[in-house]
Amino acid sequence: MIPANAPILTAEQMVDAEQAVFASGVSQDELMERAGEAVARETARFAMGRPILILAGPGNNGGDAYVAARLLQREGLDVSVVATGAPKAGAAERMQALWHGATTSLYAARPRPVLVDGLFGTGLMRPLERGLAAVFADLCAQAEFTLSIDVPSGLDSDTGADLGAPAGIDVTLALGALKPGHLLDAGLERCGRILLADIGIDSDTGWRTAGRPQLVTPHAHSHKYSRGLVVVIEGAMPGAARLSALAAMTAGSGYVVLAGEKPWQGGPDALVRRAFGTSTDLAEFLEWDRIDAVVLGPGLGRDGNADGYLRAAFAAEKPLILDGDALSLLGTNAASWLQSRQAPTWLTPHSGEFDRMFGFDGSKIERTLAAARATGATIVHKGADTVMASPKGAVRVLAGGSSWLSTAGTGDVLAGVLAAQVAQGSKGVQAAEAAAWLHGRAARLAGPAFYADDMIKHISEAVGECL
Ligand SMILES: NC(=O)C1=CN([C@@H]2O[C@H](COP(=O)(O)OP(=O)(O)OC[C@H]3O[C@@H](n4cnc5c(N)ncnc54)[C@H](O)[C@@H]3O)[C@@H](O)[C@H]2O)[C@@H](O)CC1
Numbered sequence: 001m002i003p004a005n006a007p008i009l010t011a012e013q014m015v016d017a018e019q020a021v022f023a024s025g026v027s028q029d030e031l032m033e034r035a036g037e038a039v040a041r042e043t044a045r046f047a048m049g050r051p052i053l054i055l056a057g058p059g060n061n062g063g064d065a066y067v068a069a070r071l072l073q074r075e076g077l078d079v080s081v082v083a084t085g086a087p088k089a090g091a092a093e094r095m096q097a098l099w100h101g102a103t104t105s106l107y108a109a110r111p112r113p114v115l116v117d118g119l120f121g122t123g124l125m126r127p128l129e130r131g132l133a134a135v136f137a138d139l140c141a142q143a144e145f146t147l148s149i150d151v152p153s154g155l156d157s158d159t160g161a162d163l164g165a166p167a168g169i170d171v172t173l174a175l176g177a178l179k180p181g182h183l184l185d186a187g188l189e190r191c192g193r194i195l196l197a198d199i200g201i202d203s204d205t206g207w208r209t210a211g212r213p214q215l216v217t218p219h220a221h222s223h224k225y226s227r228g229l230v231v232v233i234e235g236a237m238p239g240a241a242r243l244s245a246l247a248a249m250t251a252g253s254g255y256v257v258l259a260g261e262k263p264w265q266g267g268p269d270a271l272v273r274r275a276f277g278t279s280t281d282l283a284e285f286l287e288w289d290r291i292d293a294v295v296l297g298p299g300l301g302r303d304g305n306a307d308g309y310l311r312a313a314f315a316a317e318k319p320l321i322l323d324g325d326a327l328s329l330l331g332t333n334a335a336s337w338l339q340s341r342q343a344p345t346w347l348t349p350h351s352g353e354f355d356r357m358f359g360f361d362g363s364k365i366e367r368t369l370a371a372a373r374a375t376g377a378t379i380v381h382k383g384a385d386t387v388m389a390s391p392k393g394a395v396r397v398l399a400g401g402s403s404w405l406s407t408a409g410t411g412d413v414l415a416g417v418l419a420a421q422v423a424q425g426s427k428g429v430q431a432a433e434a435a436a437w438l439h440g441r442a443a444r445l446a447g448p449a450f451y452a453d454d455m456i457k458h459i460s461e462a463v464g465e466c467l
């Protein structure tokens with residue numbers, strides 16, 4: 001479980017936020033005391049009186065651990081500390097000096113039912129030393145409950161890269177803000193349930209986890225054209241475009257057109273079909289001023305026809321959602337294709353498509369932001385950790401969704417849900433966030449082992465939860 005609408009800060013941004021707190025008159029000790037209090041509170045809640053082993057590392061994460069040890073002992077709990085080295089000068093050292101209970105070295109440590117991991121937090125700079133990682137993993141495996149302070153030790157807090165963090169952590173108590181590492185890469189499997197503690201730092205940022213959108217019921221005078229008209233362009237593999245079109249219908253569009261050379265005639269009668277002969281005919285159709293959003297790419301194919309459709313879609317200057325084969329056609333030239341566009345664009349690559357299009361380095365958030373800046377488009381970088389970024393720097397992350405989404409066609413469904421949001425007037429990263437949330441919720445409602453067609457039925461139910 002991941003908190004919704006929660007701020008996300010990098011290690012560097014945490015240091016800046018911490019400096020701002022100090023500048024406001026709060027001491028380093030006071031801030032560490034607040035962090036340790038939060039750790040003690042949550043640990044006591046889960047420990048239910050069981051003996052506790054606290055691992056205290058050399059940095060401020062260890063400092064938080066010493067505060068928690070003192071407070072838990074004061075509450076009458078049986079606490080033992082494992083010190084893994086001398087704490088660094090400053091608050092961490094002072095908090096260690098205030099701890100007067102049982103202390104052992106790492107290699108003399110005996111497992112206890114409750115384990116608190118205060119080895120390393122945002123300051124981890126390299127992989128855990130092998131012996132340390134092995135003892136930590138063993139203590140964790142033998143504990144009945146493990147809580148990590150701020151970040152699981154052995155997880156890169158900026159990227160989610162695995163630097164030796166054990167499996168089996170039950171709860172991670174994020175201090176002040178979530179960190180990218182809680183949400184990305186190995187972090188998704190290492191943190192257990194994530195709780196967020198307010199320690200009084202200013203976590204105002206444009207990076208947040210996705211939350212439930214606030215949608216609106218059509219008003220009294222709404223009509224089919226005022227509720228958003230979506231055009232989905234059909235290509236070589238028509239099933240994918242159908243999935244997008246049906247998803248756009250159940251996500252609240254007033255009017256959905258499936259446009260193709262011979263558009264599929266099955267399915268709901270409410271789906272409007274529009275045949276076109278050539279890409280020139282398509283370009284003419286896309287001039288229709290009632291069109292609010294165009295989806296191109298699901299099942300498009302990559303032949304000469306597909307290229308013509310892509311050019312027609314660009315020429316129309318309508319809000320455009322590009323997925324699948326359209327992204328492959330843009331390839332490494334996405335930035336030059338997109339920079340001259342006036343109308344807004346959303347690109348929805350999965351990681352394979354993203355890596356073929358862009359060569360950026362850094363965390364998934366940094367790479368997605370770089371792609372948004374380079375193209376001027378809103379990017380929805382899909383996966384178990386879906387990262388959405390706007391060219392102006394807004395970021396939303398939807399992580400921890402149903403892993404049953406890993407089935408063919410669910411990306412086509414997302415493109416349709418996104419088109420419905422765009423057609424109804426939602427903009428940029430907000431449209432992406434709403435679409436990703438509805439998509440994830442529909443997947444949860446569909447339960448296990450569904451296939452893409454199944455989840456479409458649940459989209460309107462998900463919409464109903466947002467009114
Ligand atoms: N920045 C903030 O706003 C706050 C931070 N606090 C705590 O401070 C933590 C960050 O503290 P620090 O910056 O001291 O960092 P850490 O406590 O993560 O540890 C850094 C220390 O570990 C050493 N180190 C790094 N990687 C190592 C490795 N693989 N093997 C051995 N040694 C290694 C470093 O040389 C440094 O001495 C946070 O995660 C949080 O727990 C809280 O106390 C309060 C508020």
Ligand SMILES: Nc1ncnc2c1ncn2[C@@H]1O[C@H](COP(=O)(O)OP(=O)(O)O)[C@@H](O)[C@H]1O
Binds near residue numbers: 350402410412413414
């Ligand atoms: N393990 C997973 N956990 C959560 N969501 C996932 C997982 N795997 C895939 N998804 C989601 O499912 C969708 C798959 O899209 P995509 O890869 O484009 O598939 P397709 O092209 O077959 O439609 C995306 O929305 C992605 O975020």
Ligand SMILES: [K+]
Binds near residue numbers: 061118119
């Ligand atoms: K930790």
